[in-house]
Amino acid sequence: MAMTDSYACPLVSVIVPIYKAEKYLDMCVESIVRQTLHNIEIILVDDGSPDRCPQMCDDYAAEDSRIIVIHKKNGGPGIARNTGLSIAQGKWVCFVDSDDFIALNTLEESVAIGEKNGAEQVRFLFNTVSYNYDRSLCAVSVEDKSGVLSVSFDEKVNPILEAVTNMPFGACVKTTDSACTAIFRRDMLMDNNLVFCPEGEIVVEDYAFILEVAPKCSSIVYTNNHFYYYRDTPCSRSKFRPDRMDRSAEISLYLEHNLPKHGYKNVSLIGASVMLGYLRNYLREIYGSDLTAKEKRLAHHEAVNHPYIHKIIERKDYKHLTMMQRLAFYVRDSYLMSRLLTCGRDWLRVVVKK
Numbered sequence: 001m002a003m004t005d006s007y008a009c010p011l012v013s014v015i016v017p018i019y020k021a022e023k024y025l026d027m028c029v030e031s032i033v034r035q036t037l038h039n040i041e042i043i044l045v046d047d048g049s050p051d052r053c054p055q056m057c058d059d060y061a062a063e064d065s066r067i068i069v070i071h072k073k074n075g076g077p078g079i080a081r082n083t084g085l086s087i088a089q090g091k092w093v094c095f096v097d098s099d100d101f102i103a104l105n106t107l108e109e110s111v112a113i114g115e116k117n118g119a120e121q122v123r124f125l126f127n128t129v130s131y132n133y134d135r136s137l138c139a140v141s142v143e144d145k146s147g148v149l150s151v152s153f154d155e156k157v158n159p160i161l162e163a164v165t166n167m168p169f170g171a172c173v174k175t176t177d178s179a180c181t182a183i184f185r186r187d188m189l190m191d192n193n194l195v196f197c198p199e200g201e202i203v204v205e206d207y208a209f210i211l212e213v214a215p216k217c218s219s220i221v222y223t224n225n226h227f228y229y230y231r232d233t234p235c236s237r238s239k240f241r242p243d244r245m246d247r248s249a250e251i252s253l254y255l256e257h258n259l260p261k262h263g264y265k266n267v268s269l270i271g272a273s274v275m276l277g278y279l280r281n282y283l284r285e286i287y288g289s290d291l292t293a294k295e296k297r298l299a300h301h302e303a304v305n306h307p308y309i310h311k312i313i314e315r316k317d318y319k320h321l322t323m324m325q326r327l328a329f330y331v332r333d334s335y336l337m338s339r340l341l342t343c344g345r346d347w348l349r350v351v352v353k354k
Contacts, residue, residue, distance in 0.1 A: 010041040010066070012107050013090030013186065017080030019047040021098035022056060024231060029060050031101035031137050031229075033067075037108035042067045043084040048074030053098075078196035081179075085186075085195065094183040099231045105139035106227040110183045113221050117149050120185040120217040123159075123175045126228035133231065142225055149221055153262065156214045159222060164207055165255075165273050173222040179206040181228045184213065192216045207251055215262065242299070244285070248278035249308035272312045279303060 014032050018025065032042050044057045044067060054071055061067040070083055081095055092111055096102055106124075114122040150156045150173075159171040175181070179196075188194075194216065197208045214220065252271035259267045286299045 010090040011037065011039040011111060012092045012094060012183065013041050013043060013084075013088035014094055014096060014107070015043045015045065015081055015084035015088065016096050016098055017045050017047055017077045017084070018053050018057065018098040019049045019074065019077070019080075020051055020053070021049070022052045024099040024101075025053055025056055027134070027137070028096060028098050028101050029067075031104065032096065033060075033064055034104050034137060035102075035107045036105045036139065037111065040066060040107060041088070041090060043088060044069045045080040045084045046071045047077070047080040048072060076198060078198050082195045085189070088186055090186055092183045093186045093189065095180050096228075097180055099233060100180065101137065101229050101231075103140040103227045103229070104137055105142070107183070109142050109225065110223070110227065113223055114183060114185075117219065117221050119149065119219045119221040120188040121182055121213065121220040122223060123182045123220060124223045124225050124227045125174070126176060126178070126181050126230045127226045128230050128232050131231055131233040133229075140226060149219055151219050153215055156217060156220050157211070157262065160210055160214055161270075164211070165270055166277055167270060167273050174224075175222055177207060177210070178228075178230075179209050180230075182210070185217075188217060189213070208254060211255075211258070242302075244282050245279070245303050245306045245308070248275055248282065249306065251278075252308060268315055272315070275308055275312065279306075279309070 016028065016032070021028070029042070029044070032040075042064070044060065046054045046057050046069065048071075057067075057069045057071075061069045068087070070087070072080070072083060077097070085093065092107075092114065094107070094110075110122045110124060113119070150159075154170075155172070158169040159173050159175040160177065161167070161169045162171045163175050163177040192213075194209070194213050252275045255274060256267045256271040259270065264270070282303055283300060286296050286303070289296070291299065
């Protein structure tokens with residue numbers, strides 16, 4: 001991993017918030033260190049991780065002069081990213097989660113696309129890999145069609161809204177709902193004072209960040225290349241969050257409050273769609289956890305009776321959703337039907353085997 005190249009000003013600052021990721025950190029850091037673009041700085045933010053990660057970070061820095069390590073008290077990924085951003089020196093900035101990794105040509109190709117088009121943000125796609133994925137790192141073949149240069153407000157925001165809400169907004173390109181699948185011009189972020197919301201203020205820092213950043217960009221390029229690798233880690237009791245529905249309601253309320261100022265209507269329907277999407281994911285998390293059967297049923301009951309769900313009922317928003325969303329809504333009170341609809345054949349296969 002050794003690298004001693006130094007540059008007066010890095011072209012890209014890669015910020016990695018780190019917490020309880022010792023199993024995956026080597027692969028994550030290696031994918032950044034081995035980038036085909038060498039003129040980068042790598043900012044590892046140890047967010048008070050209680051495992052071997054702090055020492056691992058120091059070891060990486062001892063081998064590569066481009067690596068900067070920050071040790072801080074745990075404050076969540078949003079604050080960790082902001083901490084890294086506050087010392088970043090690169091012309092461009094990107095974020096990589098510590099259990100994920102990127103293709104070896106991610107930065108070189110993304111910067112080239114951004115510079116060619118005069119963009120302030122380049123958004124790319126991701127591949128999902130299993131939690132135990134350990135194959136060799138590689139570069140990916142770059143498609144000639146490098147996406148769409150977006151300059152109008154709708155073109156910039158609608159693809160992100162489609163990714164966040166799973167609702168049609170007439171977007172002409174596909175994108176993701178993550179801040180990790182993009183590179184950003186650092187001066188654009190600094191000039192507009194754009195940072196991540198601390199965890200606890202809003203359910204998903206990424207959503208608020210990318211929705212606030214998009215309108216501030218003079219242009220965005222959406223590329224079809226799958227540069228990012230998201231690791232699908234198994235659900236466990238340690239990851240199970242009973243407050244998930246409360247935090248999900250926060251993002252729905254955030255959208256309802258902030259979208260009207262950009263000219264969007266039917267924001268209550270948007271909030272309902274997002275909340276029901278979270279409900280389905282949350283129920284899947286419950287069913288896949290190692291909670292007892294009794295605990296699963298209790299968690300299910302509390303989720304489907306959340307105050308925001310009742311708000312959707314009162315406003316009758318569910319009547320205007322997609323057929324699958326309406327079906328999920330109608331069977332939500334039935335543990336068995338809801339589980340069947342959420343987990344489908346995978347759950348039936350387990351039941352039959354028993």
